[in-house]
Amino acid sequence: MNEGFTLWFTGLSGAGKSTLANLLADELRLRGHRVEILDGDEVRTNLSKGLGFSKEDRDTNIRRIGWVCRLLARNGVIAISAAISPYREIRDEVRAMHDNFFEVFVKCPVSTLAERDVKGLYKKALAGEIKNFTGVSDPYEEPLKPELIVETDRETQAQSFARLLASLEDKKMINRKGAAR
Amino acid sequence: MNEGFTLWFTGLSGAGKSTLANLLADELRLRGHRVEILDGDEVRTNLSKGLGFSKEDRDTNIRRIGWVCRLLARNGVIAISAAISPYREIRDEVRAMHDNFFEVFVKCPVSTLAERDVKGLYKKALAGEIKNFTGVSDPYEEPLKPELIVETDRETQAQSFARLLASLEDKKMINRKGAAR
Numbered sequence: 001m002n003e004g005f006t007l008w009f010t011g012l013s014g015a016g017k018s019t020l021a022n023l024l025a026d027e028l029r030l031r032g033h034r035v036e037i038l039d040g041d042e043v044r045t046n047l048s049k050g051l052g053f054s055k056e057d058r059d060t061n062i063r064r065i066g067w068v069c070r071l072l073a074r075n076g077v078i079a080i081s082a083a084i085s086p087y088r089e090i091r092d093e094v095r096a097m098h099d100n101f102f103e104v105f106v107k108c109p110v111s112t113l114a115e116r117d118v119k120g121l122y123k124k125a126l127a128g129e130i131k132n133f134t135g136v137s138d139p140y141e142e143p144l145k146p147e148l149i150v151e152t153d154r155e156t157q158a159q160s161f162a163r164l165l166a167s168l169e170d171k172k173m174i175n176r177k178g179a180a181r
Numbered sequence: 182m183n184e185g186f187t188l189w190f191t192g193l194s195g196a197g198k199s200t201l202a203n204l205l206a207d208e209l210r211l212r213g214h215r216v217e218i219l220d221g222d223e224v225r226t227n228l229s230k231g232l233g234f235s236k237e238d239r240d241t242n243i244r245r246i247g248w249v250c251r252l253l254a255r256n257g258v259i260a261i262s263a264a265i266s267p268y269r270e271i272r273d274e275v276r277a278m279h280d281n282f283f284e285v286f287v288k289c290p291v292s293t294l295a296e297r298d299v300k301g302l303y304k305k306a307l308a309g310e311i312k313n314f315t316g317v318s319d320p321y322e323e324p325l326k327p328e329l330i331v332e333t334d335r336e337t338q339a340q341s342f343a344r345l346l347a348s349l350e351d352k353k354m355i356n357r358k359g360a361a362r
Contacts, residue, residue: 034256034257036252036256046244046245046248047228047245047248047249049241050241060230060231063227064227064228067227067228068228068249068252071217071249071252071253072252072253072256075215075217075253075256075257075258076215076256076257077256
């Protein structure tokens, strides 16, 4: 118990990956875990400046995040990635370099995301103004066997979060509430 | 005690950075520390593929190593970098992002390195066959205030290693022998 692992969120932009990642990180710290979030933007600044959004560049970016997650995880940290990571093959490559890996598919249809469109990106992408926009003008390959699927168009944030915590507790990957050391 | 920090070796190719890094990592693990070595070659494969040896690319590579060291160090790991890291400004930038940073200048004159020339690189560099070779055809800026200088042309490996351990013990940055938990 209390050993590191990598928790890998994958899903479209706006589906709720970062929100869940932050909720989870706060809760896990309260429970005594060491946690790091590898957030897409921060990683692009610090590890992947110069990379774009071609398949090759996306793959390189994801491999780098995976490599850093692995370094953290094998040192007792819960490493959380919240990058889109659209390609199954690369996600599975990252999984294969880990002893403990937990993949969460944050599922939400493009139609719902386009309605919400918090950042106005889907409107632009659907109008053809953004190239290589995942789910619109670029592929997103759903995971075939993620450890968990949360459907953020059908459940509240609180429900998704509760299911995520329960699933990690069931697998004894995290401390239970009040069990912090 | 037993908190993470970054131990940063800097020095010319062949000066003895990796050897000392490996000796240190083995000893620190025996003493109960979590340790990761960020080795120049491994990092170039996993974090910096595509980068070359121009000043800009070298700087980017070192910043990335520094960023990963920081992530590890703040999670209780002793992160050891053994990259040449020729530019003072970038090393100091990496230092500035850390709470605990210990810089070791592994000092050895080019003339001695060219005599040893284990990999035959200095011969080629001095003949003009390798561009951007640090210390020959590319700058190396010595640290002005490293925490420690080891002079590998004047001391044995065992002496350098003993001084390094003593210095880390004196600053209470590592466990003493037999104190592993």
